[in-house]
Amino acid sequence: MPQGILHTPNETVFHLKKPPRTMSMKTKQYFAFIFSFCILVYLLLYFYVLPSEVLVDEQYGRDLDENLLNQKKGLEESVITQECSLVTENCYVVVDRKVETELGQMVERHMFVKGFEDESDTIVRLIPQGDRTFEFSDTRMWKIDHLSIRAQYIAALISAPFIVSALSLVDSDNDGKAILEIGLGGGSLDMFLHSLNPKLNITAVELDPTVVSMAQKWFNVVNDGTRRTIIADGLEFVKRAERSQEKYDVVFLDACDSSKSIPCPSKLFRMPEMYSSFSSIVKTTGALVVNILSQEEDGPEVDQVCLSKLIPHLSNLQIIEDLSQHFGSCLKVSITDEVNVIAICTKQAITDSTSNTDFLRRRANAVTMRLGLQDVLKTIKMN
Numbered sequence: 001m002p003q004g005i006l007h008t009p010n011e012t013v014f015h016l017k018k019p020p021r022t023m024s025m026k027t028k029q030y031f032a033f034i035f036s037f038c039i040l041v042y043l044l045l046y047f048y049v050l051p052s053e054v055l056v057d058e059q060y061g062r063d064l065d066e067n068l069l070n071q072k073k074g075l076e077e078s079v080i081t082q083e084c085s086l087v088t089e090n091c092y093v094v095v096d097r098k099v100e101t102e103l104g105q106m107v108e109r110h111m112f113v114k115g116f117e118d119e120s121d122t123i124v125r126l127i128p129q130g131d132r133t134f135e136f137s138d139t140r141m142w143k144i145d146h147l148s149i150r151a152q153y154i155a156a157l158i159s160a161p162f163i164v165s166a167l168s169l170v171d172s173d174n175d176g177k178a179i180l181e182i183g184l185g186g187g188s189l190d191m192f193l194h195s196l197n198p199k200l201n202i203t204a205v206e207l208d209p210t211v212v213s214m215a216q217k218w219f220n221v222v223n224d225g226t227r228r229t230i231i232a233d234g235l236e237f238v239k240r241a242e243r244s245q246e247k248y249d250v251v252f253l254d255a256c257d258s259s260k261s262i263p264c265p266s267k268l269f270r271m272p273e274m275y276s277s278f279s280s281i282v283k284t285t286g287a288l289v290v291n292i293l294s295q296e297e298d299g300p301e302v303d304q305v306c307l308s309k310l311i312p313h314l315s316n317l318q319i320i321e322d323l324s325q326h327f328g329s330c331l332k333v334s335i336t337d338e339v340n341v342i343a344i345c346t347k348q349a350i351t352d353s354t355s356n357t358d359f360l361r362r363r364a365n366a367v368t369m370r371l372g373l374q375d376v377l378k379t380i381k382m383n
């Protein structure tokens with residue numbers, strides 16, 4: 001017979017009886033044990049785990065724990081965080097580095113893929129906090145200076161739409177202009193533009209949610225009324241934009257894969273139908289700006305013609321040539337310190353007459369001066 005039915009009224013009364021008000025000795029000992037155990041765990045975490053991984057500095061202007069500072073003494077950099085992506089299987093590392101500049105000591109924040117320590121995806125400069133130095137502060141609390149660009153190729157990407165007048169050097173002329181960025185990284189490109197003119201309408205598309213969360217947490221990439229990050233496949237996004245006839249003033253393509261020979265733009269984007277989709281989402285007065293990173297040398301023309309029949313052999317020039325098939329013109333911009341090449345493609349043809357080339361060169365200088373990028377982008381070559 002099921003036991004549940006056999007409750008007598010007496011038993012019910014017994015169950016409802018209030019527990020005794022005083023704890024038994026055993027219970028007290030039990031709680032005392034749990035309490036001291038928690039304290040111990042806390043202390044262990046505080047003195048052992050925390051200092052070895054992160055440096056704690058709750059407030060500026062407060063004296064820091066000597067022990068913590070001793071750990072930082074003599075170091076050139078401190079690792080801020082490391083996270084692995086489930087989507088791309090890349091592990092991303094964020095470090096703060098001390099740099100000596102003509103303005104004195106500065107701190108720069110880098111993000112790179114683990115294993116590619118020499119190739120930072122993003123470099124930003126932090127705003128110094130009074131006279132606090134790298135050694136005597138927890139730089140995680142410092143703010144990002146979005147208007148200080150450290151990577152030459154980012155400076156060139158930013159300058160590109162201004163050089164071909166897809167963006168104006170008169171700020172108010174750019175209000176409401178639509179910018180699409182495929183590939184967020186640390187967001188230094190679009191946060192520069194957003195800081196320069198918050199009325200630009202910026203959409204950044206990034207495949208990897210880990211990159212997005214790191215960019216928001218450590219590179220102060222914001223979502224607001226005029227700037228948003230969308231987690232999506234850039235390829236799909238562009239195709240959808242084409243179907244719904246969206247048009248952008250500027251499209252930046254800065255998406256890379258882990259290929260050794262040509263990491264950027266990612267192979268998936270280097271297809272004629274993608275170039276055509278890009279072309280259809282760019283306004284008549286707009287521009288497509290592409291970051292190209294290719295280890296292949298621009299070999300002699302004959303070589304390329306022969307090889308292209310056998311194996312896919314692409315050089316910077318070939319990519320730009322392919323892009324030009326879908327646009328009026330593409331300009332190639334080279335920089336001095338990095339191997340990246342920037343392609344600027346416009347719907348309207350840009351004549352390559354000497355006078356026009358001279359004009360573009362002068363325009364490029366005016367642009368870098370106006371944007372405050374002349375120090376990082378000393379000379380750019382255009383042809």
Ligand SMILES: *[C@@H]1O[C@H](CO)[C@@H](O)[C@H](O)[C@H]1NC(C)=O
Nearest residue numbers: 176177178201202203226246
């Ligand atoms: C900004 O762009 C978004 C997405 O393309 C669009 O929905 C919105 O209407 C635009 N806003 C303005 C003010 O143009």
